[in-house]
Amino acid sequence: MDIDLSAPHSMGTTIIGVTYNGGVVLGADSRTSTGMYVANRASDKITQLTDNVYICRSGSAADSQVISDYVRYFLHQHTIQLGQPATVKVAANLVRLLSYQNKNMLQMGVIVGGWDKYEGGQIYSVPLGGTILKQPFAIGGSGSTYLYGFFDQAWKEGMSKDEAEKLVVKAVSLAIARDGASGGVVRTVTINADGVTKNFYTGDSLPLWHEELEPHNSLLDILLASSSPEPMST
Amino acid sequence: MSMILSSTGFAQSMTKTDPFLFPPFAAAAPASAKDRALGANKSGPIKIFKHDPTRFDVTSCGSGQVRIVPGSTRSITRPFSVSIAAWSSSVRIGQLNYRVGSNSSIQDLIRLTYLQKRATVEKLMARFAADAPTRGGFSFDLCQRNEMLLKKGNQLPTFRKTGTTIVGLVFEDGVILGADTRATEGPIVADKNCEKIHYMAPNIYCCGAGTAADTEAVTDMVSSQLQLHRYATGRESRVITALTLLKSHLFSYQGYVSAALVLGGVDITGPHLHTVYPHGSTDTLPFATMGSGSLAAMAVFESKFREGLTRDEGIKLVSEAICSGIFNDLGSGSNVDVCVITRGQTEYLRNHQLPNPRTYVSSRGYNFLKGHTEVLSTKITPLKSKVEAAAEVDAMEE
Numbered sequence: 001m002d003i004d005l006s007a008p009h010s011m012g013t014t015i016i017g018v019t020y021n022g023g024v025v026l027g028a029d030s031r032t033s034t035g036m037y038v039a040n041r042a043s044d045k046i047t048q049l050t051d052n053v054y055i056c057r058s059g060s061a062a063d064s065q066v067i068s069d070y071v072r073y074f075l076h077q078h079t080i081q082l083g084q085p086a087t088v089k090v091a092a093n094l095v096r097l098l099s100y101q102n103k104n105m106l107q108m109g110v111i112v113g114g115w116d117k118y119e120g121g122q123i124y125s126v127p128l129g130g131t132i133l134k135q136p137f138a139i140g141g142s143g144s145t146y147l148y149g150f151f152d153q154a155w156k157e158g159m160s161k162d163e164a165e166k167l168v169v170k171a172v173s174l175a176i177a178r179d180g181a182s183g184g185v186v187r188t189v190t191i192n193a194d195g196v197t198k199n200f201y202t203g204d205s206l207p208l209w210h211e212e213l214e215p216h217n218s219l220l221d222i223l224l225a226s227s228s229p230e231p232m233s234t
Numbered sequence: 235m236s237m238i239l240s241s242t243g244f245a246q247s248m249t250k251t252d253p254f255l256f257p258p259f260a261a262a263a264p265a266s267a268k269d270r271a272l273g274a275n276k277s278g279p280i281k282i283f284k285h286d287p288t289r290f291d292v293t294s295c296g297s298g299q300v301r302i303v304p305g306s307t308r309s310i311t312r313p314f315s316v317s318i319a320a321w322s323s324s325v326r327i328g329q330l331n332y333r334v335g336s337n338s339s340i341q342d343l344i345r346l347t348y349l350q351k352r353a354t355v356e357k358l359m360a361r362f363a364a365d366a367p368t369r370g371g372f373s374f375d376l377c378q379r380n381e382m383l384l385k386k387g388n389q390l391p392t393f394r395k396t397g398t399t400i401v402g403l404v405f406e407d408g409v410i411l412g413a414d415t416r417a418t419e420g421p422i423v424a425d426k427n428c429e430k431i432h433y434m435a436p437n438i439y440c441c442g443a444g445t446a447a448d449t450e451a452v453t454d455m456v457s458s459q460l461q462l463h464r465y466a467t468g469r470e471s472r473v474i475t476a477l478t479l480l481k482s483h484l485f486s487y488q489g490y491v492s493a494a495l496v497l498g499g500v501d502i503t504g505p506h507l508h509t510v511y512p513h514g515s516t517d518t519l520p521f522a523t524m525g526s527g528s529l530a531a532m533a534v535f536e537s538k539f540r541e542g543l544t545r546d547e548g549i550k551l552v553s554e555a556i557c558s559g560i561f562n563d564l565g566s567g568s569n570v571d572v573c574v575i576t577r578g579q580t581e582y583l584r585n586h587q588l589p590n591p592r593t594y595v596s597s598r599g600y601n602f603l604k605g606h607t608e609v610l611s612t613k614i615t616p617l618k619s620k621v622e623a624a625a626e627v628d629a630m631e632e
Binding site (some may be wrong): 032034037039040042043060061062065066105 | 481482484485488489509511513514515516517519529
């Protein structure tokens, strides 16, 4: 089999950002692949931009890392000049400007989430091409295609922090179950007025979905139970 | 451009209207552009005139003449036709087309063609030089062309890759790096004992996989930058500094610098291990493998790695992982190099294991007896005379 180890590092991913009453919860899986090989099974796709703003990265790993580094640098300067923490809107717009102006060369879709004292918790989605969309919740990455219906049904306004976190973990684990390019562990970052909390859910603590359970009443059981163990003979 | 090589003396007289033409031919009277009198018999020196720029053909009259049309291969006199063909094509690019009729000698015509060609080329070059702006840095212009050629089915020329197994892991006191020592050029082993663990700083080393030239160049470059940074700051280099320098260089070359690296070191903030991919992305991991043998080595790590290994356990695990790559991957082989980096001390264990000794060595040894090689000629040059000659040269004067 041909595993192209020199293929660009891409994060076929599931990333989610959800606002709740008082802040935001960001969630992501942890798989980075080069072609068909998992280059890093425990990567951290939720990167810090400032104390109160984080970014979920998907798409090309190199592009999103470099853009995050630039935005972190600009935001640091901006914070010093402003004299107070940067707003989430500014952070998201910086990401959007870099993404839009270099759209020919970049391949990344991100979700910027954070908390500031003016608007509270906010989620901004900056997909491929450099659009900016302020949304109450956002999903992105290859695994997000399996979650649109789920969120339409399960999302509601004004959830509590625990509800929001449970929703994010459930959603990411559903996507991991169905998307080959997502896997590993589920990382969440909760940002609110009190600060930032990071959590980490290993594969075995995630709920199982129906296709992952033991097969019952399979033909193999019947064959093994019967007296002739070898149906084929040479 | 049309030419007539005629032994009968036929000539076409036509004028030049272009300032590019040579003075001797400047005086001809203007003639109609379509004047291609077949068989017209006018004598005189070589005259040049401007013709329909889309085609240049030839009039032929009489015997011993050359018929030349654009791209034509017909010719009578081979040396002459070569110069004509060259002349025609250069003229065609320059969009200067002339027709020449002459009854002069072949030598004259050859000289004329040469002069014409040179002048055309010089003019073209001046035009192109004015168009192209000087630029620094890598020019990506030809990358699209390369991709197009690949699609058509041409193969890129191969270059020397290291076809490697490189690993790194973090143990209780620091970082251990490991690498195999085989360098391949396609299917051939170019170097049986090359060094893939490169020095970056006294406390930072970097294993390189991918194109050998790229890994060498990029690690040398960053190593120099780190040294300058140490002079400027007066402090020990940090692994994250090396990482940022590598990552920004590789990203700016968009993956064309094919260097996949495992960077490890111990600095004031602790032990660090990173992988760097050719496109510029990085990962920070407790254990990492790269190269063609990375799958084999990762299998060993995934089963046997745990946090807080001791130094000996760590070296043993790294050697096992590299051996797994050596024996199971065709692109890796020969010996195992290990580098142990701890706070304040680095040990580079070159050829820590040699699991591929040369098994057949002739017991009689290799001896080459006198008389087995034929001496064809002997020339003895006494070097003394050469040295004396050099001493006589004057020293440089201010």
